[in-house]
Amino acid sequence: AERIQGCFQFSMNGKPPAADSPQMTALSVYAYWLSTKAPTGVEIAGRGYPDVPQPKGGYDFKRGEAVYQAQCAICHGDNGEGQKVAGDYVMPPLWGKDSYNWGAGMHRINTAASFIKYNMPLGKPGSLSDQQAWDVAAWVNRHERPQDPRLVEGSIEKTRLKFHANDGVNLYGQQVDGVLIGRGSGS
Ligand code: HEC
Known part of the structure; x- marks a missing residue:
């Protein structure tokens, strides 16, 4: 719930629903449903994205x-x-x-x-x-x-x-x- 609240507050620059609200329950349940049968404790292919190291000369x-x-x-x-x-x-x-x-x-x-x-x-x-x-x-x-x-x-x-x-x-x-x-x- 806390992690999703952060998306509302920062990524979307909005107001997060309360941790015990029906909206938050719905979002959490949806995430659990999406991960049906996925193994826990291992990185799944396609999750996130790799780091890109800073080039030697910095950026411009x-x-x-x-x-x-x-x-x-x-x-x-x-x-x-x-x-x-x-x-x-x-x-x-x-x-x-x-x-x-x-x-x-x-x-x-x-x-x-x-x-x-x-x-x-x-x-x-x-x-x-x-x-x-x-x-x-x-x-x-x-x-x-x-x-x-x-x-x-x-x-x-x-x-x-x-x-x-x-x-x-x-x-x-x-x-x-x-x-x-x-x-x-x-x-
Ligand atoms: C064909 C259209 C298209 C082009 C070209 C494109 N983007 Fe995007 N971009 C999108 C869409 C649609 C999203 C939102 C969906 C997503 O995140 O996949 C997005 C999301 C993003 C986000 C995340 C925004 C957020 O609020 O988190 C960033 C950063 C971004 N683009 C940067 C770039 C940069 C830099 C380039 C050029 C190298 C670029 N995009 C080229 C369509 C485009």
């Missing part, structure tokens, strides 16, 4: 922007805004007020790089090099998104120290080109 925002415009903008929009049909998102926004927030795992560059490498571009995953995956993940995650809901005493710096100290893969609370990242965007 400019190169990431170029990858984004060439391979991602067609679905996720020129400004990361996603796409709606009849008022509902059909392509998720990757930054801005409706995106995953600063508390979601996806805001870490390493996590986004491996998700992207193994799942994107939708329809042809695996086509990006490790370097391209890191560059584009960094470009996506240098944009503003809703504030981390765990914000400590209204302070980005205190929140960074408590929840975002894994420097190098996490731009929250860092200066990029003289601008503080993590100010939050809508919500």
Whole structure:
């Protein structure tokens, strides 16, 4: 229940149902049903996605922007805004007020790089090099998104120290080109 609540709170930037609510029971039961007959205690093929090690030279925002415009903008929009049909998102926004927030795992560059490498571009995953995956993940995650809901005493710096100290893969609370990242965007 706690893990699913985290998806509501961070990935969806919403409000989680209570742990003992009918909605949470339904989601948990559904997950159990999906895993019918699956063995426990072993990794099942297709679960998650492998880590993509950080390239030796790090990552580069400019190169990431170029990858984004060439391979991602067609679905996720020129400004990361996603796409709606009849008022509902059909392509998720990757930054801005409706995106995953600063508390979601996806805001870490390493996590986004491996998700992207193994799942994107939708329809042809695996086509990006490790370097391209890191560059584009960094470009996506240098944009503003809703504030981390765990914000400590209204302070980005205190929140960074408590929840975002894994420097190098996490731009929250860092200066990029003289601008503080993590100010939050809508919500
Ligand atoms: C053909 C359309 C399409 C293209 C091209 C595409 N995506 Fe996606 N992307 C999607 C859809 C649809 C989803 C949501 C479904 C899913 O996660 O599989 C998604 C999900 C994502 C997510 C997760 C968003 C979240 O809220 O957790 C990220 C990050 C992402 N894409 C990055 C990229 C990047 C970077 C590229 C370019 C290298 C790219 N995508 C190219 C359609 C696309």
